Amino acid sequence: MSVVDVKNVSFAYAGNRVPVIQSLSFSVDERAIVGILGASGSGKSTLLRIIAGLETPCEGSITIAGRTVVDARTFVQPENRGVGMVFQDYGLFPHLTVAQNITFGLHRLPREQRQKRLAAMAELVQLEGYEGRFPHELSGGQQQRVALARALAPQPSILLMDEPFSNLDAALKQSIRQELSDILRRAKMTCLLVTHDEQDVEAICDRTLRLS
Amino acid sequence: MAERAKLIRALKKHTNSWLILGLLGAAVILLPLVPIILGLFKAPNENWQHITQYLLAGYLLNSLQLVALTGFFTVTLGVCLAWLIAAYDFPLRRFFRWALLLPLAVPPYIAAYTYSTMFSYTGIVQKTLRSFDVTPNPKWFGVLSMRGAVFIFTLCLFPYVYMIARSFFERQSGSYIENAMLLGRGPAAVFFRVALPLARPAIAGGVALVVFEVLGDYGVTSYYGVHTISTAIFQTWFGMYDVDSAIRLAAYLMIGTVGLFLVERWVRRNRRFSSSTSKMRPLAPRRLKGGWSWAAGLFCGSVFAWSFLFPVVQLGVWASWTFESVFTPAFGELIIRTVSLALLATVIIMFFAVIVANLHRTNANPFTSALSRWVTAGYSVPGAIVAIGVLACFIGLDRVLAPFYAVLGLGKAPLVLSMSLVMLVVAYVVRFMATGFNAVEAGFERVGTKFTEVSRTLGFGMTRTFLRVDLPLIKGAIFSGIVLTFVEIVKELPLAMLLRPFNFETLATKAYQYANDEKIFEAAVPSLLIIGVSMIAVYVLNQVGKEAGE
Numbered sequence: 001m002s003v004v005d006v007k008n009v010s011f012a013y014a015g016n017r018v019p020v021i022q023s024l025s026f027s028v029d030e031r032a033i034v035g036i037l038g039a040s041g042s043g044k045s046t047l048l049r050i051i052a053g054l055e056t057p058c059e060g061s062i063t064i065a066g067r068t069v070v071d072a073r074t075f076v077q078p079e080n081r082g083v084g085m086v087f088q089d090y091g092l093f094p095h096l097t098v099a100q101n102i103t104f105g106l107h108r109l110p111r112e113q114r115q116k117r118l119a120a121m122a123e124l125v126q127l128e129g130y131e132g133r134f135p136h137e138l139s140g141g142q143q144q145r146v147a148l149a150r151a152l153a154p155q156p157s158i159l160l161m162d163e164p165f166s167n168l169d170a171a172l173k174q175s176i177r178q179e180l181s182d183i184l185r186r187a188k189m190t191c192l193l194v195t196h197d198e199q200d201v202e203a204i205c206d207r208t209l210r211l212s
Numbered sequence: 213m214a215e216r217a218k219l220i221r222a223l224k225k226h227t228n229s230w231l232i233l234g235l236l237g238a239a240v241i242l243l244p245l246v247p248i249i250l251g252l253f254k255a256p257n258e259n260w261q262h263i264t265q266y267l268l269a270g271y272l273l274n275s276l277q278l279v280a281l282t283g284f285f286t287v288t289l290g291v292c293l294a295w296l297i298a299a300y301d302f303p304l305r306r307f308f309r310w311a312l313l314l315p316l317a318v319p320p321y322i323a324a325y326t327y328s329t330m331f332s333y334t335g336i337v338q339k340t341l342r343s344f345d346v347t348p349n350p351k352w353f354g355v356l357s358m359r360g361a362v363f364i365f366t367l368c369l370f371p372y373v374y375m376i377a378r379s380f381f382e383r384q385s386g387s388y389i390e391n392a393m394l395l396g397r398g399p400a401a402v403f404f405r406v407a408l409p410l411a412r413p414a415i416a417g418g419v420a421l422v423v424f425e426v427l428g429d430y431g432v433t434s435y436y437g438v439h440t441i442s443t444a445i446f447q448t449w450f451g452m453y454d455v456d457s458a459i460r461l462a463a464y465l466m467i468g469t470v471g472l473f474l475v476e477r478w479v480r481r482n483r484r485f486s487s488s489t490s491k492m493r494p495l496a497p498r499r500l501k502g503g504w505s506w507a508a509g510l511f512c513g514s515v516f517a518w519s520f521l522f523p524v525v526q527l528g529v530w531a532s533w534t535f536e537s538v539f540t541p542a543f544g545e546l547i548i549r550t551v552s553l554a555l556l557a558t559v560i561i562m563f564f565a566v567i568v569a570n571l572h573r574t575n576a577n578p579f580t581s582a583l584s585r586w587v588t589a590g591y592s593v594p595g596a597i598v599a600i601g602v603l604a605c606f607i608g609l610d611r612v613l614a615p616f617y618a619v620l621g622l623g624k625a626p627l628v629l630s631m632s633l634v635m636l637v638v639a640y641v642v643r644f645m646a647t648g649f650n651a652v653e654a655g656f657e658r659v660g661t662k663f664t665e666v667s668r669t670l671g672f673g674m675t676r677t678f679l680r681v682d683l684p685l686i687k688g689a690i691f692s693g694i695v696l697t698f699v700e701i702v703k704e705l706p707l708a709m710l711l712r713p714f715n716f717e718t719l720a721t722k723a724y725q726y727a728n729d730e731k732i733f734e735a736a737v738p739s740l741l742i743i744g745v746s747m748i749a750v751y752v753l754n755q756v757g758k759e760a761g762e
Contacts, residue, residue: 075221091665150670
């Protein structure tokens with residue numbers, strides 16, 4: 001069963017006639033990890049933003065977990081789409097601790113379950129003991145794991161990752177790729193991952209989508 | 213069909229309580245300007261003929277002369293000081309760097325009566341000269357004239373040009389200037405051929421602020437007897453009791469200022485293209501040697517003395533003579549009333565400023581950018597225009613509400629709202645929304661939209677996101693917006709003069725009233741209080757400038 005269905009989606013930035021994305025269709029199966037490859041400017045990140053509801057496509061429709069989130073008449077706000085997203089520069093809230101960042105999206109859960117979920121997430125990304133720290137007290141790789149834990153905590157139907165390795169140095173990249181792959185499979189996550197590096201895709205993804 | 217569906221989708225997507233409140237804020241600012249625009253289409257009355265025949269040309273000429281002269285002198289003084297401080301190092305440079313902003317804390321109307329008294333026959337200047345047996349012609353010191361008004365405006369307003377030009381020189385021009393020097397050009401050529409042309413848009417931005425202040429001024433020009441369009445509006449209103457003609461004058465003045473406003477926007481638009489986004493190396497000041505360094509220090513020192521030190525010390529002396537008689541319990545009450553009124557207006561302003569700035573940031577589209585431009589237009593509209601527009605609106609509103617008042621037993625067609633403080637608060641909101649908005653917008657710009665987007669994908673709506681994420685991140689910017697707006701309101705004169713209810717005084721009107729009644733020494737106490745409060749704003753401005761530099 002497919003978790004995400006993208007049908008004939010086109011997108012152009014305001015005031016720009018040439019669309020960045022033109023009549024794009026694809027679907028992502030449950031628990032699949034799909035890589036999106038493309039040169040810079042090919043609309044990879046824009047595609048993620050459209051799925052998340054941060055941009056509105058001019059044509060086409062998107063279905064997430066069986067629900068239409070955008071078509072010619074519908075627009076579901078990003079907070080109601082059940083989508084998790086890890087941003088390129090992570091976007092960890094600088095005024096909140098690691099624990100507060102991870103539990104940020106769990107506001108609908110009672111406190112007890114929130115704490116349980118926090119513990120589970122910290123274990124998943126191996127950051128136990130770091131809960132009280134602030135983002136600026138963490139290394140780049142640790143920051144990325146917090147961002148990942150935060151996005152996974154509310155159990156989204158799909159995880160979107162925008163260039164997850166672009167902020168890491170080459171030496172770290174290799175080990176983190178493997179780690180990420182393990183985490184995603186352990187969490188049984190459906191994931192859409194944007195990158196410009198073929199090796200990322202080879203290491204992690206089941207399937208590749210090329211944007212030109 | 214598809215287009216219509218999309219339009220409905222867009223409407224559904226964007227309609228929320230933020231948009232509705234933002235529109236409400238815009239309406240509050242729009243409404244007072246409506247009667248003024250409508251005034252242009254009404255048939256003029258007999259008074260108007262008299263005004264156009266005998267007075268208008270003179271008013272117009274005076275306004276233009278005042279603007280042109282003040283503009284010229286503020287640019288000369290502001291740019292020279294900015295260049296000196298940015299490009300050279302000399303004794304006390306670091307002190308003067310911020311001290312030259314302090315004249316902004318002295319409202320021109322206070323400087324006006326302080327200087328006119330200091331220069332009068334019994335004032336300190338002539339007295340001191342006479343004690344040295346020099347008896348100059350008193351005519352030389354006649355400041356109650358166009359010359360005096362230009363002098364006052366230049367001293368009080370040059371920091372606007374100085375501030376913007378200096379930060380431009382310091383941050384943006386380093387590599388160009390070093391290149392010019394490496395190409396073998398002397399200091400004069402570097403300044404006139406490179407620095408000055410590059411800084412033109414920044415200077416235009418500063419001088420626009422000066423021009424808006426001068427056009428909107430009431431205190432200086434009326435005290436010095438210079439008839440401008442702004443004072444003419446007051447005169448036709450209170451002298452001739454002819455509101456229609458006053459509205460018509462206001463409309464002409466507004467056309468002029470809106471034109472200037474558009475020109476300024478246009479000039480600033482170009483700036484975005486001229487300054488590259490890549491990181492610029494700051495300009496490293498060069499050490500001046502020997503006589504030149506003393507001359508530079510002396511020049512900065514004398515500007516500082518005349519624009520800030522002398523008037524403030526003089527006010528301090530006067531205040532020490534009259535402090536006991538002025539500082540009564542009634543005066544304490546006056547302070548409390550001024551502060552609470554200013555706080556109330558500030559809270560309303562910040563509320564709408566945050567809403568419109570957040571709307572514009574999260575949904576950047578032509579509609580929201582028009583909305584944000586609209587709410588900031590008030591600063592270019594002179595106080596007299598805002599005042600008369602607000603008054604016209606509220607009289608109209610009272611007429612509409614008359615049946616309702618009758619039910620409440622207030623009598624037939626009483627003036628309830630237009631006799632109340634509500635009117636003054638609305639006028640403050642219209643006039644100073646831009647101050648609060650710009651501060652909030654600068655804060656949002658620094659934070660960006662990244663955190664907001666993260667929060668949205670984690671299931672928080674716009675309001676919760678604002679409270680949990682945006683607000684903690686921009687609280688510094690909101691705080692500086694509050695301080696700047698609050699101070700603007702505390703020192704504001706024309707709106708308070710025109711719209712206050714009977715017997716209601718603010719610190720500013722009290723100071724002006726004293727001065728107008730020739731009780732200059734008594735005026736010193738409220739004046740010093742206003743200057744003290746304004747110095748906090750100058751401090752905040754300086755801090756904000758520092759942060760932006762990092």
